[in-house]
Amino acid sequence: MSEDLAGKVVLITGASRGIGRATALACAHAGAxxxxxxxxxxxxxxxxxxxxxxxxxxxxVTFDLSFPEGIATAYESIFRVLGRLDGCVNNAGMMTSGLLGMISAKSIQETLGCNLQGTILSMQYAARLMRRRKQGSIVNLSSIMGTRGAPGLVAYAASKAGVVGATLAAAKELAPEGIRVNAVAPGFIETDMTRALSAEQRAQSLSQIRMGRAGRAEEVAQAALFLLSDRASYISGQVLGVDGLMCV
Ligand SMILES: NC(=O)c1ccc[n+]([C@@H]2O[C@H](COP(=O)([O-])OP(=O)(O)OC[C@H]3O[C@@H](n4cnc5c(N)ncnc54)[C@H](OP(=O)(O)O)[C@@H]3O)[C@@H](O)[C@H]2O)c1
Known part of the structure; x- marks a missing residue:
């Protein structure tokens, strides 16, 4: 066990599987x-x-990111039980696909509601707890799709581009309060999310990665862990790609 996060309390959304689970375990290993x-x-x-x-x-804590009341209740219970929050990884998210000509208003709302509105609200509550101690680190999960896009991912790419904008704005607002805000932008990582892709989509994505392989959830977790830790004490408002040099 390392001591990187010893004594700290860190929330990881979407910790049940994939990148969130790997990040939660990395944080626990680091003493959080x-x-x-x-x-x-x-x-x-x-x-x-x-x-x-x-x-x-x-x-x-449990909540559906699409319902703001649940997010508020969860943060109240974190304060009641643990009394503090030092780190927050806004990782939970969903991927919806649909070509621009086909995508429904409902699907757009669901994707933006979960990935973007949910992340912004979670940052809002996290910052309220962190500012009590004048310190904290927030890490948001964006995606290479948020800056590069891909056919069939209009709503998903928009939600992840929104996460970048929200990260940069929040970083500027919160820096004077000692709270750092950064984003991680993974490429193609082996998780349930990418396992749902067709063989053709998978082959197409893999062919775009210069390192010639998909990433592992643990590799993204290490980037989040670094940004959470005091080793990144002078880093805020950054978007860290973890993509094996994926050229989309
Ligand atoms: N995998 C990749 O290649 C990749 C690439 C770029 C970015 N990302 C981003 O990285 C993050 C994690 O991705 P992943 O691949 O690890 O995903 P994953 O394996 O599909 O896991 C998604 C997690 O998000 C939670 N979640 C989904 N919808 C939710 C909702 N409406 N409310 C609350 N929680 C919800 C799930 O919890 P439940 O147990 O409740 O279902 C689960 O823990 C996502 O934001 C994703 O967009 C992934």
Missing amino acids: VVVLHARARTHLEDVSEQVLGIGGKSLV
Whole structure:
């Protein structure tokens, strides 16, 4: 176990699987008390046990990012139970596909509601807790799609571009309060999200990666861990690509 996050409390949204799970475990290894989030408590049983197994402590919170009231209630319980928040990884997200000519208003709303509005609200509540101690680090999950786009991903790419804009603006607002805000922009990472792609889409994505392979969730987790830690104490308002040099 390293000491990078010893004594800190870190919330990781979407900690039930993929990048969020790997980040939660990396934070627990680094000594943080981790607040694990997913839509249902049952989704987090395994990861809570794994945290316990490495000698860590966790608190579970549940909410659907599309419903703002749930986010507020979860942050209240973090304050009530743990009394502080030092780090927040806004990782939970969904990918919707649909060509511009076909995409429905409902699908656009769902994608922006979850990926963008949910991230902004989570940053808002996180900042309220962090400013009490005049310190904190927020890491938002964007995507290479947020700056490069791809056919069929209009709503998803827009939501992830929005996350970049929100990160940069919040970083400027919160810097005087000692709170750093950065984003991580993964390329193609092996998780349930990319496993849902067709063989053709997968081959197309892999062919664009100069390092010749998909990324692992743990590799993204290490980037988030660095940005959360005091090793990144002078870094804010940055978007860190973790994409094996993917040229989309
Ligand atoms: N995988 C990639 O190649 C890739 C590339 C670029 C960016 N990203 C971004 O990285 C993040 C994690 O991706 P991943 O691949 O690890 O995804 P994943 O394996 O599909 O996991 C998604 C996580 O988000 C949670 N979630 C989904 N919809 C939610 C909602 N409406 N409210 C609350 N929680 C919700 C899920 O929780 P439940 O257990 O409740 O379902 C789950 O924990 C996402 O923001 C994604 O856009 C991923």
